[in-house]
Amino acid sequence: MNRPVLPLRAPGAIAVITLALALATVFAAPTATAARPATTSVVTWGASADRLDAAVAGRSHRIVVHTSAGGSALRIRLSNAFGEQPVTFGRAYAGVRASGAAVAPGTNRALSFGGAASVTVPPGGSVYSDPLPGTVRPQSDLAISVYVQNAAGTATGHRMGHQTSYIAPAGDHTAEEAATSYTQQTGFRYYLDAVVVDAPRGTGAVVALGDSITDGASSTANTNRRWPDFLAGRLAADPGTTLKGVANEGISGNKVLSDGAGVSALKRLDRDVLSQRGLRTVILLEGVNDIKANPAPTAAQLIDGYRQIIDRSHAAGVCVVGATVMPYEGWGEWNAGGEAVRQQVNSFIRGGAFDAVVDFDAVVKDPAAPAKILPAYDSGDHLHPNDAGMKVMADAIDLRSLRCDR
Template structure:
């Protein structure tokens, strides 16, 4: 029964995106690309396949507009697979956006693409696509198999004016914007004269993988988004988790989508719509999702939206119910310490403690990831262990993020409903 629901979810994405599943002719590949893309063996043989997410970033409204320019988004995948597809979102757009060219290749350095790897994307067989305001599209699959943990350059040429760009405001990764014109097919990076720390329009990368491989969604705020981790180094805790999963045998591997939004809240919109409002789009509609790890609430506490633990607990219960209704497992992750932050008070700490105790002991989640326990200072449990504090007393250091990624019980991700 659960498999049937998941197949329906994958089908609904394709239907909403109005995508015709068509294989496109692959470009000739240089020897440099052979380890990443194998067009001679486009599918694992003898195994039923389904689509899973290998990279994701939650869509949000940005303060940006573009006109007749090309953006080259740099993204780092998790699990490997065949038939790579790119999802583009105009969820917060103020008008339709026209992509006149779209390519994906392997990043060489900066804005440059490894020679021979830049491959044209199509949408229902067309090399251009118009995405209405509020909508998203999914590209046709590219033939061939992509290895795990590839750094991709996703290049999108915007024809005309874009209106408000839908994107992700905290990438912790450098991407690039060109001077005027369509530079999406170019392998060198000379035309990409502006650097950005956001992702524009691309909200997920999807591959086909054996049905033993699923998708994990990390859902949260800036601590999931990786704020104050080393830019470009992929040291967010979901990145650490992705690496651990790839170290295991193939049947235990899972793609990891990072759906954190810096400043996001549970109870109210703010930086991004509330986690309750985006739960369907950022979790349930993603392909192959088996498990979501929820860590959110500290911004509600600091911002005054949560005046008691009961308010957060009621919202958690709603998210649990919605996940379970779709046959999806949901793990609760405790909120990390924040004593030393200027807004810290004993009253706010009491709210965090109450919410964390519910996560730990209620047994309403399908499992618990105790981020609080692994990052706190035993000598002062309301504070980060100094090694794990980035310096602002709210966000972890690289070492803190590594400890969080290592704290996830991989067996708990295999929860079945």
Template sequence: MTLTVTVLSGQAPASDSGTATRRHDVVTWGASADRLGEGVAGRGYRLVVHTSVGGDSVRIRLSNAFGDRPVTFDSVYAGRQKSGAELVRGSNKRLTFDGARSVTVPAGQTVHTDPLPGRLAAGSDLVISVHSPDAAGPATGHGMAMATSYVTQGDHTADESASDWTTRTGSWFYVDAVTVRTGATVGAVVALGDSITDGWQSSTDLNRRWPDYLSRRLSTSSVTTIKGVANEGISGNKVLADGAGQSAIDRLDRDVLSHPGVRTVFLFEGINDIKAHTGVTAQDLINGYREIIKRSRDAGLCVVGATVGPYKGWSEWDEAGEAVRQEVNAFIRGSGEFDGVADFDRALRSPYDPGRMLPFLDNGDHLHPNDKGMRAMADAVDLAGLDCSSAWPGPATVASASFGPQRRKPS
């Protein structure tokens, strides 16, 4: 569901919760940064992203996290998508950096634009156009967007027509987050995961990843003020080891803790550690989960753990890996160390063979859910259980907080 609120309008900011002065920034869209080949000087990118929570004072985060040299952006715009690379007339607005039209981002760093006047609707298809005159060396971006964006040579960022944006790409370049200003009671959840969270095998351009379905549920819910959703999945990602992106442990600060307005970390990873046949034990994974839990709680966040889904029939499945998965899931469900437990294994598995995904929900590779499976996962989440009131309730109460249920080779 896309809300029919004017995007990037010139309207005065609405008062959230009746208190205009009590406002803060909340992440409305995110995508984990990784290395994406080599940067190309003079290239422009028109990037289509789908937001979650609405608000005003939109800010875009540009990332050079994996660059080995500075990169300059001399023109950055944001507008509303009409169709493909074409924008709604009059919606494309220039973004600035401390009042300047250009910015140079040092290697390994990120930078936010100045706030953009006007209001961004919840559930918007926001189009961010960026141009760099000097990009070179490793480019930073997100490989598997499951969404179509556009590439051109030369600076056409101000154009609202699609005439110069004829080359398509399935990746996002240099942009890794969008934030809005909204009411102080509104928060966000960050989904930290692998290719299932990234949306592999969901329908391209239809926003049918499980975090998208979760976002649509949250947008109409009255049981929680968590409305923002940032999808920080990377295809092939592991909890413990770098490879397909930095490990969940190594990227936690940048991909989760650095975003404003986050109240909850939703941890759904482990299958790639298990099926890689590298000798990772259940205790190894549990130790990794505990590190993520501790660092997230130290930052004042609630932590939800999701059970690892079935994968029998996938080429790397074996009995030893299944035993590790079952032991890990027993910890997630029963240890009481998470503030909440989303039982995705139960939501996806076949009642006739619990090690295998229900065929109705399986895209066919026996690891990745189809659109129906993605929705089943989101529907398994108790929305009220996402929010532990911004403070960990402590070990005495956490046990009762559970709730139901790459341009690389996907995982």
């Protein structure tokens, strides 16, 4: 791979050259003599698919993602799950994100689909790219660039990214390293719903299935401070675990039992969770949107939904960790009846039906007012944790509990 040539007389040139070379090796092609170890395909990033706005043809998207597991042979998954019309992706590239919409020099490389530069995905479908030779570092930012050649109807993607992505409104600019053409910013993540790498054999992944709390609402945007991000950092730093991949499959407003903000957790379980490569464990944090709905399900109905998720995941050989529903008194839809249901549901979650439990309720509640979030962890809306709350949630997870004997 040709490395960028930088002027040695420029101020700070040595530091710039060192950074550029380091970035280039993040996504560098392997040497011809490098031995390929035995590997396992593992999801390193994910975002649940949903309906977005109108699909627009003839523009390029540059989507910024933060990896969890490192590995080789990167593949992306493009989704048309909610489209009514086929979508043709003209070209796609992947590289190391430098800053903003800019790609680190020398790292932007073309992806293919069945050996071709373009691919058409039918309504309801999805497609993986071919493996891209080279390596990807854990905990790194990638820029995935996709040119939408033909599209109509509804676009598929993820609505609440909490990460700025970029749009070039006219033409194919996927191969460009510069940010110049990407003049529009968006919080949406169009079409991309998974990134996969080959990691050392035995490496596994965790999927966080949830609602806005998992999706990162009220965490600081562009800083990767959602609780699954903090969990990914812990897993990456722990030499005692082979679980390294983390996919965030939260949808703001999502419910276990009924559609609304995204289809229900029961309906999207196969697509968003059980389809993920290398999946070993699901952490389920859903239920508050069911409980505060009007009309709301009974505790027994919600518990039945949990049991279905457990049974279907177990049938796929996947462990399920149940997370207790967190307090939300002070939120406008809170009432005593809903609080009673929350307590019943949490008793079930703690009662042994799951392979393990993480008691988020216990770690974020205010001991002086247990139906409320502790002020130090409250974003201010009394439902969503702030950055500190997100971290304490991730820190409460016993990493050993993420493995079971299935």
